[in-house]
Amino acid sequence: MEKFVQLVVDGLSTGSVYAALALAIVLVHSATGLINFAQGGMAVLAAYVAWVLTNQGVPLVLAILASILFSFLLGAVLERFLMRRFERGDPDTAVVVTIGLLTLVTGIAGWLWGYNNQQFPSLFPLDTVSVLGVSVSVRSIGTTVVIVVAMVAVQALFVGTKLGLALRAVAINPQSAAYSGLPVERLLMVGWGIAAVLGAVAGALVAPQLTLTPGMLDNALVYALAAVILGGLTSPVGVVVAAWLIGVLENLAAVYVGFIGFDLKVAVPFILIFVVLIVRPQGLFGRKTVVRV
Amino acid sequence: MTLLELEDVTASYGPVQVLDGVSLSVPENGAFGILGANGAGKTTTLRAISGAVRTGGRIVFDGKDISGMRPDQVAALGIAHVPEGRGSFGDLTVRENLRVGAYLRKDRKGVDEDIDYCLDLFPNLQDRIRSNASALSGGEQQMLAVARAIMSKPRMLLLDEASLGLAPSTAKNVYDAIRRLRLESGIAMVVVEQNANLAFTLVDSATVLETGRSVLTGTSAELKGMDEIRRAYLGG
Numbered sequence: 001m002e003k004f005v006q007l008v009v010d011g012l013s014t015g016s017v018y019a020a021l022a023l024a025i026v027l028v029h030s031a032t033g034l035i036n037f038a039q040g041g042m043a044v045l046a047a048y049v050a051w052v053l054t055n056q057g058v059p060l061v062l063a064i065l066a067s068i069l070f071s072f073l074l075g076a077v078l079e080r081f082l083m084r085r086f087e088r089g090d091p092d093t094a095v096v097v098t099i100g101l102l103t104l105v106t107g108i109a110g111w112l113w114g115y116n117n118q119q120f121p122s123l124f125p126l127d128t129v130s131v132l133g134v135s136v137s138v139r140s141i142g143t144t145v146v147i148v149v150a151m152v153a154v155q156a157l158f159v160g161t162k163l164g165l166a167l168r169a170v171a172i173n174p175q176s177a178a179y180s181g182l183p184v185e186r187l188l189m190v191g192w193g194i195a196a197v198l199g200a201v202a203g204a205l206v207a208p209q210l211t212l213t214p215g216m217l218d219n220a221l222v223y224a225l226a227a228v229i230l231g232g233l234t235s236p237v238g239v240v241v242a243a244w245l246i247g248v249l250e251n252l253a254a255v256y257v258g259f260i261g262f263d264l265k266v267a268v269p270f271i272l273i274f275v276v277l278i279v280r281p282q283g284l285f286g287r288k289t290v291v292r293v
Numbered sequence: 294m295t296l297l298e299l300e301d302v303t304a305s306y307g308p309v310q311v312l313d314g315v316s317l318s319v320p321e322n323g324a325f326g327i328l329g330a331n332g333a334g335k336t337t338t339l340r341a342i343s344g345a346v347r348t349g350g351r352i353v354f355d356g357k358d359i360s361g362m363r364p365d366q367v368a369a370l371g372i373a374h375v376p377e378g379r380g381s382f383g384d385l386t387v388r389e390n391l392r393v394g395a396y397l398r399k400d401r402k403g404v405d406e407d408i409d410y411c412l413d414l415f416p417n418l419q420d421r422i423r424s425n426a427s428a429l430s431g432g433e434q435q436m437l438a439v440a441r442a443i444m445s446k447p448r449m450l451l452l453d454e455a456s457l458g459l460a461p462s463t464a465k466n467v468y469d470a471i472r473r474l475r476l477e478s479g480i481a482m483v484v485v486e487q488n489a490n491l492a493f494t495l496v497d498s499a500t501v502l503e504t505g506r507s508v509l510t511g512t513s514a515e516l517k518g519m520d521e522i523r524r525a526y527l528g529g
Binding site for chain 1: 374376392397442
């Protein structure tokens, strides 16, 4: 039993990291209609910025806040000077551009800071606390709590605020949004900026565990995309729940299902995707979109 | 007092010149029609006013040259564009669509009152207020598009083919509501319409476009009396 709870809590914690990236992907998709494959790479860049600052003696919390600000600007600038050229054209082209961007950003991080693993200080103490008689690391709890807060914030942004409504409107029909007086270009920059901030949060949460490398989030990105498909592209709550599900099931399957083990656990999310896509193509929580012709 | 004036406006999509000298003038509280065959440049004229295409010539709104402005800047001046194809935000509810229309307004109370006004003007939308716009019928989407434009409290409405693809009785309902809106609010209008009979129920004067040029301009009464207009646009 103790082992089981431990696995679940660890799963929630790794799932939370996938969730942070997945939320960023959902946010960009809601605001621009695109999947941004560079989301993980941008998050790694943010983590490096925080790392450089802590090496200069800046306190960790301040360094992370600075990397969050850096990310907002990075996201906005990338949208303004790179993505804007492709947003009006074929969406496939734009998606390929984001894949190119991922390679570029990873390359830049490697060029500047090398490919060696770097130690990144943890935001949470490495202590454990006893929950229901099971010892759970404070880091796992902290990571999960941060993600819940982020999820609630994103959901509230979209459903409860004028900015969120405007971001969604721009993604659905930019031309019509402009006719209603929405400053489309500025809103797209803000959407990319906010998504990059979520990425930076993911980077800061995961870097202490994985140690900082340019490709640190490559795996997490794959899981995040799985969570996005599983949870539904339109639902912030959905992708977070899906990300947790993936994290937990992956852990449990590795230990309890003999033939899967640690080597095959990477297959778990994809089997899930496969099943979900057959049964519910819009994702577990997604809304069906109706296209009228 | 003239509210909108187009002087010799030209526009092209790449190398293809679509507008080749369109001139028109709409007075405050006036309703002006743009008639013409497919491809004559009617929709492009509205897009030119909204800043959605690059133009030459002069476009003056309320004494201010607006050519070269972005669509959101033109909207902020009080010109609301009801685009061809209705431009609904499919994944947003009817109420959210109306709120997007009111994006530039700060008066919360006024916005709520205007939502009620729109629902009174288009009672069909009342029952669908929580539905996604994509679930509405074509007629309801057209009503929503007009309502969304009203929500910005505009001084001028640009209406593009509001009857397109609608059953005749639905098209008539939409135009009845727009006429009532005109009467009650005094919003000026530029109306692009294939169905000239329908257009003449709303506009005071109109121009006929042929291959991107205004070839004939007059009051509704004058135009309706002309043989060539009757033959070409009024079905006899």
